[in-house]
Amino acid sequence: MTKRGQLVRSWKKRYFHLSFGCLEYFEDFAAYETNSKNVAMYDSKRSSGADLDENAPFRPKGGILLVGAEISENANNDDFQMDVVCSDRTLTVRAPDSESLQQWHTQLQLHIDLANE
Numbered sequence: 001m002t003k004r005g006q007l008v009r010s011w012k013k014r015y016f017h018l019s020f021g022c023l024e025y026f027e028d029f030a031a032y033e034t035n036s037k038n039v040a041m042y043d044s045k046r047s048s049g050a051d052l053d054e055n056a057p058f059r060p061k062g063g064i065l066l067v068g069a070e071i072s073e074n075a076n077n078d079d080f081q082m083d084v085v086c087s088d089r090t091l092t093v094r095a096p097d098s099e100s101l102q103q104w105h106t107q108l109q110l111h112i113d114l115a116n117e
Contacts, residue, residue, distance in 0.1 A: 001013075001014065001094060001095050001096070001104065002014065002093065002094045003025060003091060003093050003094075004093075004094070006089065011094065013028075014026060014027070014061065015027070015029045015031070015032050016104075017032055017060070018108065019111075021066050021067060021111060021114065021115035022064065022065050022066055023063055023064055023066060023084065023091070023108065023111075024062070024063035025060060025061055025062055025063060026060050027061055032060075064084060064089060064091050065086060065115075066084075066115045067086075067115045068086060068087055068116065069084055069086040069112050069115075070084075070085045070112070071084055071105060071112070072085060073101075074092075080094055080096070080097060080100070081093065081095075081101075082095075082101065082104070082105060084108060
């Protein structure tokens, strides 16, 4: 998937990893694989995603906690976009096709529901 930057609004291809109540993204799959633990750096029990494991050699480029998050598909869904909205930011992502978008939407919603239990 690709994500839209917060400051520079260009699209960047990223490798996304979904687990433990958070959605993280890495530069690419190799950066994710090189992470020594392959565990989430964003802890879903913390109040913000700012606390990263400083000892991880290849930390994620970013991520968001899914506790309290909501998903909204963009009105102009011709380009397969959705917004993941949480308390401190909105992450806009784009899938390559409608099937991928639906799969990500389903899995994200499942993780959001589990994080909120």
